[in-house]
Amino acid sequence: xxxxxxxxxxxxxxxxxxxxxxxxxxxxxxxxxxxxxxxxxxxxxxxxxxxxxxxxxxxxxxxxxxxxxxxxxxxxxxxxxxxxxxxxxxxxxxxxxxxxxxxxxxxxxxxxxxxxxxxxxxxxxxxxxxxxxxxxxxxxxxxxxxxxxxxxxxxxxxxxxxxxxxxxxxxxxxxxxxxxxxxxxxxxxxxxxxxx
Numbered sequence: 001x002x003x004x005x006x007x008x009x010x011x012x013x014x015x016x017x018x019x020x021x022x023x024x025x026x027x028x029x030x031x032x033x034x035x036x037x038x039x040x041x042x043x044x045x046x047x048x049x050x051x052x053x054x055x056x057x058x059x060x061x062x063x064x065x066x067x068x069x070x071x072x073x074x075x076x077x078x079x080x081x082x083x084x085x086x087x088x089x090x091x092x093x094x095x096x097x098x099x100x101x102x103x104x105x106x107x108x109x110x111x112x113x114x115x116x117x118x119x120x121x122x123x124x125x126x127x128x129x130x131x132x133x134x135x136x137x138x139x140x141x142x143x144x145x146x147x148x149x150x151x152x153x154x155x156x157x158x159x160x161x162x163x164x165x166x167x168x169x170x171x172x173x174x175x176x177x178x179x180x181x182x183x184x185x186x187x188x189x190x191x192x193x194x195x196x
Contacts, residue, residue, distance in 0.1 A: 010039040014184050016176075032171055032179045033144075033159055084150060087158060089142030097137040137161075138168055146173075154191060 015035035085099045138145070138161050145158045147170055156170035177189040 008040060010037040012036070013038050014180070016179055016183070032175055034157065034171070034176050034179065036180070036184075085155065086148050086150065087138060087142065087145045089138055089145035089158065091139045091141035092136065095137050136163065 013036045016032045083099045084096050086094060086096050088094045138158055143158055143160060147155045147158055149155065154173045156172045157176060158168060158170050160169040161167065162169075180186060180189045
């Protein structure tokens, strides 16, 4: 291990494999990238961004709201265009941007394992807008961060960006949950409730 294990997060219990494709319920291929980790006890503590994000509550320092909504999952991406979305990343900390809906869908061709031809893999791309005087929504190192609405609903997991076009790539949280069910055999997958 590097640096006497200082970078060790924990034991990977299950994972999708890096940028693996799967079939969703409609027989469309989507790209997923996730891991379930049993955290090492010395890595479980109040953490991230000078303790601005702790436990399961993501907005207690960032919002002017009187309440502090916990993160929670959803089955669909139902934010309307113009809504504010948030991300808490390792490199850029907590950032916000306007969601402009689906910009496009990137289709990657994958060679079929059932003979000649290709299958297609879907990567969702959304358009964001940030004020010119603000920091960017995401930078290298933020991959894997949850993208949420102000009410704490998790929309997806950030997987990449194109800085020149102000677009960001993400995996919908519903696709992640479905893939976890397929791989682990779990009947229900959800985001853990706020710790007491």
